[in-house]
Amino acid sequence: MDLKECYRRMGGSYDEMMRRMRQEERVVKFLRLFPKDESFALLTQALPGEDWPAAFRAAHTLKGVALNLGLADLAGSSSALTEALRGGEPAQDPAPLYEAVRRDYEAAVAAISALDGAAGGN
Amino acid sequence: MATKEKKTVDKRTVLIVDDTELNRALLRDILEPDYEILEAASGLDAVGVLTSRWAGISLVLLDVVMPGMDGFELLSLMNRQGWLSSMPVIMISADGSADYIDRAFDLGVTDYITRPFDEQTVRRRCQNTINLYAKQKVMENMVTEQIMEKERSNFQMVEILSNVVEFRNGESGLHVRHVRAITDVLLQTLRRRCPQYGLTATQIALITNASALHDIGKISIDEKILNKPSRLTPEEFEIMKTHTITGAQMLEQTPQQGGGNDAFLHVAHDICRWHHERYDGRGYPDGLKGEEIPIAAQVVALADVYDALTATRVYKPAYPPEKAMEMILGGECGTFNPLLLECLQECAQRLKRELDLNSNSSMSAMEIRRVTSELLSHGELTASGRALNLLEQERSKSQFYNAHTQDIFFEYDKELHQVVFSDGGAKELGLPSAAVPLSDQTQREILGEEPLADLLQRLSGATYLDPDIQGEYTLALPGGSRKFRLDLRTLWGSEEHGSFAGIVGKLTPLGEG
Numbered sequence: 001m002d003l004k005e006c007y008r009r010m011g012g013s014y015d016e017m018m019r020r021m022r023q024e025e026r027v028v029k030f031l032r033l034f035p036k037d038e039s040f041a042l043l044t045q046a047l048p049g050e051d052w053p054a055a056f057r058a059a060h061t062l063k064g065v066a067l068n069l070g071l072a073d074l075a076g077s078s079s080a081l082t083e084a085l086r087g088g089e090p091a092q093d094p095a096p097l098y099e100a101v102r103r104d105y106e107a108a109v110a111a112i113s114a115l116d117g118a119a120g121g122n
Numbered sequence: 123m124a125t126k127e128k129k130t131v132d133k134r135t136v137l138i139v140d141d142t143e144l145n146r147a148l149l150r151d152i153l154e155p156d157y158e159i160l161e162a163a164s165g166l167d168a169v170g171v172l173t174s175r176w177a178g179i180s181l182v183l184l185d186v187v188m189p190g191m192d193g194f195e196l197l198s199l200m201n202r203q204g205w206l207s208s209m210p211v212i213m214i215s216a217d218g219s220a221d222y223i224d225r226a227f228d229l230g231v232t233d234y235i236t237r238p239f240d241e242q243t244v245r246r247r248c249q250n251t252i253n254l255y256a257k258q259k260v261m262e263n264m265v266t267e268q269i270m271e272k273e274r275s276n277f278q279m280v281e282i283l284s285n286v287v288e289f290r291n292g293e294s295g296l297h298v299r300h301v302r303a304i305t306d307v308l309l310q311t312l313r314r315r316c317p318q319y320g321l322t323a324t325q326i327a328l329i330t331n332a333s334a335l336h337d338i339g340k341i342s343i344d345e346k347i348l349n350k351p352s353r354l355t356p357e358e359f360e361i362m363k364t365h366t367i368t369g370a371q372m373l374e375q376t377p378q379q380g381g382g383n384d385a386f387l388h389v390a391h392d393i394c395r396w397h398h399e400r401y402d403g404r405g406y407p408d409g410l411k412g413e414e415i416p417i418a419a420q421v422v423a424l425a426d427v428y429d430a431l432t433a434t435r436v437y438k439p440a441y442p443p444e445k446a447m448e449m450i451l452g453g454e455c456g457t458f459n460p461l462l463l464e465c466l467q468e469c470a471q472r473l474k475r476e477l478d479l480n481s482n483s484s485m486s487a488m489e490i491r492r493v494t495s496e497l498l499s500h501g502e503l504t505a506s507g508r509a510l511n512l513l514e515q516e517r518s519k520s521q522f523y524n525a526h527t528q529d530i531f532f533e534y535d536k537e538l539h540q541v542v543f544s545d546g547g548a549k550e551l552g553l554p555s556a557a558v559p560l561s562d563q564t565q566r567e568i569l570g571e572e573p574l575a576d577l578l579q580r581l582s583g584a585t586y587l588d589p590d591i592q593g594e595y596t597l598a599l600p601g602g603s604r605k606f607r608l609d610l611r612t613l614w615g616s617e618e619h620g621s622f623a624g625i626v627g628k629l630t631p632l633g634e635g
Contacts, residue, residue, distance in 0.1 A: 020240035030148055037144045060187045061142050064216035067238040068148055075238075079216075 001114045003028060009111040011073030011104065020070070028115065030069060035109050037065055040101075043081075047098060055094075056085040062101070066108075074104040133158050134180035134252055139168040139196065140214075141188040149183060149214075152241050153248060157181075165191025169199065170557030173535065173542050176205055180252050184231075186215040186222060197229040203537065206230045208259070210251045214239065277331060284334040287341055290348065297429055298334045303476045304425035305333040311465040312421070319417050329418040332390035336397045336422050339369025351437055366407050369394030392416040397423045400456040412459075420459050424466060427455045432477070443474055471587060534560070534625035547629075552601040568597050577608075581625075584612040594632065605632040 003024055007014035021027050043058035059082040066075035077100040084090045084097055135158040140146045143163070150159050160179070162168035165188055172179065182200075186193040193213060200206050210232040215222060218236040226234050232251050235244065284298040309329060313321040340348060343365055347358050354362060373391040378384050396410060396419035403411035405423075415423075431446035441449070447470060449455060451463060466473075530547035534540075540559045548556040558564065565574055573595050580591050591610040596603050607630040613623045 020238060022241055026151060029151075030144065033144050033147060037142065039142065054189070057187050057189055060216065061145075064237045065142060065144055067216050068145065070238065 001111070002116060006031070006111045006115050007070065010071050010108045012070045013072060017070035031112050031115065034065065034069060034112060039065060040105050043098070043101070047094065052085055052088050052090065056082065059085055059101070071104070071108050074101070074108055077101045077104045135160060135178055136181045136183060136248065137162060137168065137171060137179050138183045139165070139193070140185035142185070145185065149244065152244050156245070164188055165193070165196040166559065167555070168196055169538060169540070170542070170555055172200070172205060173538065173540070173557060176209060179209055180255070181248055182209060182211045184211050184213050186213060186217060194225060194229060197226070197231065201230055210255050212247060212251060280331055280334045283338065287338050290341065290345065297433060300429040300433070300477055301333050301336065301422065301425045302330055304428055304473060305421055306330045307469050307472055307476055308421050308425060308462065308465050311469045312462065315465060315468070316461055328386055328389055329421065332386055332393055332418070333422045333425065335369070335390045336393050336426060337365060337369070338372060339365035339367065339394055342368045353437070363398070363406050366395050366398055389418050392419050393422045395419070397426055399423065401459050402457040405456060420462060424458050424462050428466070428473070431455070443470065528631070530629040532627050532629070534627070536622065536624045551599050569595060570598070581612065586614045589614065606630060607632055
């Protein structure tokens, strides 16, 4: 799968990403780092124990990474969760928001792992 | 200096502070072609890097949300340390809310970048920020240079004038220098002990400089009276007394020019007219009492008496400093403000040193730096480019010493409450990083309850004059217990503060403990 198709599947914009980062190599390099980032795992750990500050930090970081990598869907869902967790005790049940994050996260990881071995798709 | 700066300019250093590795890697990738990159994975980590390398860092890119010390806390700390005046910070966050952005600018960041950022924006904003600060530094140096030049020539004019008077007195000009030095030390001490006088570094410099003119009125006194080796008759003494009023009149007739000069004339006038007044009202020419006498004149009066006693005069030998102190405290030279007498006693040791030093030096570099830095920062001392250069040289020296010794050196920073070990020292001790925050618990764990109490007890006995401590201690380290000889020197603030500022130390391994 080439990078364009990858972005289509992750619900992100290839064109916008290329405008910002300019080089396909760079984008692919950092996409491949994304599955190793621990924010999602930290988020998944923090929520059941109701460690709200840790969950907020993890969601916030995930949102930042998703924004940097142009993962629009994940950025959207993690942003909603971040806002729900801001300021400690969440006003609404975070579980459905987390589900949305999980779905977008897994879609992104799946698409990245299906990227062509050779960097870029020219 | 220009060439020295160029060397460090070649490739400037940027510190990236972010707890997320991917974010750091992305910024590194964008900036690495143009900059030397340092990374810190937490606020605390960043404090370690900044403490040991702040003079060499041109820019900090700072994430907001981090576990432990977050970006805002780190910013406040950088503010308190005075680092922000020479090191710009750009904040980077996924959070573009007005609330965050306002807070960041309030705390002194230069710029704020929101995620998602693009490569060009990051590169250009980093470049702009660094250029802006570099220009500011160059200009700061130019202003410092000019102020120093102006101060120096002012000082020379005053010195020439007061020497004219001294030569007529048959004295060598030493008296004027001594009175300056004593006035300076007394005022520094007074500033610390008695904030009610509201003395600033600028005022102290002004009074000290004006003190040189205290006797200019003597230009009008007949040489026969001025240099009479025997006791003056009552009539002669009455004539002698007029030098106070004559001096004050000379200054009153000096045309005012506006600005800082008028303040100088004003202080010099007060000193000339009232440096023979006494706290109990029994001085001359006006019989002023207590705080009616301006503090500048009170201080110069005491300095004048102290130097007159410790110097040789046509009518008397020089008394040793101890004897002079005794005579002043015993009221043999009239009554002085009890607060000033306390200051005099406190700085007795320093006076001895300063008078030796000031016998043949003109305005010291320290003095000039003190004034210029105050002028530059409106009351707060900051590190100027010059000071940074000096600091850089010091670092380079200590790195060289460290590289050529088996001993482990460290510094304790009181503000940050942490110990920073020399390059290699941390490795030798098996510590994960060079900066070790010193919680009460860490201290107990490393030293043990009793030795710690012993060390703290000895530290509390250290003073400015007796700053060193030695001993043998066993340290519990990650690799096991080891015995060391510990040499400590306590550091004390500059003369304005004089309070405990930190510790430098050396550990010499003595074998397994």
